[in-house]
Amino acid sequence: MQRDTALFNLIHEELHRQRRGLELIASENFTSLQVMEAMGNVMTNKYAEGYPGRRYYGGCEVVDQSEQLAIDRVKEIFNVTYANVQPHSGAQANAAVMLALLQPGDTILGLDLSMGGHLTHGSAVNFSGKLYKPTFYGVVPETGLIDYTTLEQQARTHKPKLIICGASAYSRDWDYKRIRAVADEIGALVLADISHPAGLIAKGHLNDPCEYCHIVTSTTHKTLRGPRGGIIMMRNDFENPMGQTGPKGEIRMMSQLLDLAVFPGTQGGPLEHVIAAKAVAFFEILQPEFRAYTEQMLKNTKAMEAAFLEKGYNIVSGGSDNHLLLLDLRNKNISGKKAENTLVKADITLNKNMVPFDDKSPFITSGIRVGVPAITTRGLQEVHMPLVVNWLDKVLMDPDNDATIEKVKKEVNEFMLQFALYPEM
Numbered sequence: 363m364q365r366d367t368a369l370f371n372l373i374h375e376e377l378h379r380q381r382r383g384l385e386l387i388a389s390e391n392f393t394s395l396q397v398m399e400a401m402g403n404v405m406t407n408k409y410a411e412g413y414p415g416r417r418y419y420g421g422c423e424v425v426d427q428s429e430q431l432a433i434d435r436v437k438e439i440f441n442v443t444y445a446n447v448q449p450h451s452g453a454q455a456n457a458a459v460m461l462a463l464l465q466p467g468d469t470i471l472g473l474d475l476s477m478g479g480h481l482t483h484g485s486a487v488n489f490s491g492k493l494y495k496p497t498f499y500g501v502v503p504e505t506g507l508i509d510y511t512t513l514e515q516q517a518r519t520h521k522p523k524l525i526i527c528g529a530s531a532y533s534r535d536w537d538y539k540r541i542r543a544v545a546d547e548i549g550a551l552v553l554a555d556i557s558h559p560a561g562l563i564a565k566g567h568l569n570d571p572c573e574y575c576h577i578v579t580s581t582t583h584k585t586l587r588g589p590r591g592g593i594i595m596m597r598n599d600f601e602n603p604m605g606q607t608g609p610k611g612e613i614r615m616m617s618q619l620l621d622l623a624v625f626p627g628t629q630g631g632p633l634e635h636v637i638a639a640k641a642v643a644f645f646e647i648l649q650p651e652f653r654a655y656t657e658q659m660l661k662n663t664k665a666m667e668a669a670f671l672e673k674g675y676n677i678v679s680g681g682s683d684n685h686l687l688l689l690d691l692r693n694k695n696i697s698g699k700k701a702e703n704t705l706v707k708a709d710i711t712l713n714k715n716m717v718p719f720d721d722k723s724p725f726i727t728s729g730i731r732v733g734v735p736a737i738t739t740r741g742l743q744e745v746h747m748p749l750v751v752n753w754l755d756k757v758l759m760d761p762d763n764d765a766t767i768e769k770v771k772k773e774v775n776e777f778m779l780q781f782a783l784y785p786e787m
């Protein structure tokens with residue numbers, strides 16, 4: 363077969379884009395070479411519907427072992443007794459949890475998308491807002507912190523079957539204990555979606571969601587630094603309290619319902635090559651080097667926070683406990699959209715983001731989200747954060763000056779040469 367040079371040239375181009383740029387998208391990261399090796403191989407050829415030891419296809423004896431490795435390792439990382447590593451993405455993991463727990467029309471309660479929540483937590487344009495009846499809580503206007511009082515009021519008023527905590531653009535830790543208390547009061551289950559801070563939780567830097575939340579979902583490609591994908595976990599299995607029963611009328615355990623909701627509920631064959639790469643990422647997380655990584659992410663966030671505050675930037679909630687900052691640019695006279703589009707010309711990538719109580723649309727926005735997971739993997743440390751913030755500030759304060767943008771781009775490209783990315787390639 364002729365080599366597909368058109369496509370491989372594009373992969374090469376993407377490698378160079380990643381190498382020369384300053385990657386500040388909070389949900390992105392760079393996997394290790396061995397994670398990518400585990401992803402691009404013969405395991406993509408295998409059909410393995412079902413679970414290790416109980417498949418619908420022959421020849422699964424090898425992928426049974428690799429999937430089991432992934433399961434065992436993630437159980438060790440989060441100290442849980444149940445894990446499903448098959449969801450193709452974070453959104454698929456949440457879809458499976460809701461399919462397992464809810465009937466169409468049931469009420470759910472999640473963090474409002476415009477306050478930092480995720481599409482899959484009840485947004486009108488997502489299955490979660492179309493199939494179920496979404497209700498929301500937000501953040502306190504003065505502090506930018508989760509409004510637990512409103513969360514409790516909403517829970518008591520609407521009696522959701524599922525309360526979802528976790529966010530895509532929230533820089534503070536969560537009070538899982540308080541959420542569980544109101545859930546118990548109204549007979550709801552709690553889902554923690556830790557897609558963003560999972561890596562920090564894995565190393566004990568943040569509160570442990572598995573202690574109080576019935577079910578925990580995550581992506582594997584953000585701070586966990588694995589391949590794109592999702593996982594579902596529980597510290598303790600329990601009898602399904604929602605009343606769905608098995609074919610013989612028996613009460614099913616939650617673990618069975620979750621497994622059935624992933625396959626055959628929402629997916630067909632699992633991506634065994636991606637599951638293999640998840641196993642490698644989990645192996646890496648269990649090594650001491652990963653603790654050094656998570657500690658460095660926290661140091662970098664704090665250093666970046668200080669540098670932005672010094673330059674008069676408004677950080678939602680005043681700062682960060684994790685790997686990201688949400689900046690409100692309204693005092694800087696530039697929209698999130700313009701900020702994103704201008705910075706990308708200087709090879710600085712991040713995303714526009716709504717800020718709580720934003721007066722601009724989701725396409726324009728008043729804010730940007732800045733994250734350190736990817737630059738920390740590249741090797742940037744605290745001392746580099748003022749430099750990074752300086753470049754952002756230069757561009758944002760003079761967004762129509764092409765000479766400034768060009769100068770910053772040159773400086774960024776030259777600076778990033780020090781931090782080799784995939785030198786083996």
Ligand SMILES: *Cc1c(COP(=O)(O)O)cnc(C)c1O
Pocket residue numbers: 389450451452453454479480482528529530555556557558581591592
């Ligand atoms: C990123 C994210 C997801 C979705 O992950 P995908 O893999 O993009 O589907 C779900 N929930 C939260 C909170 C996220 O931040």
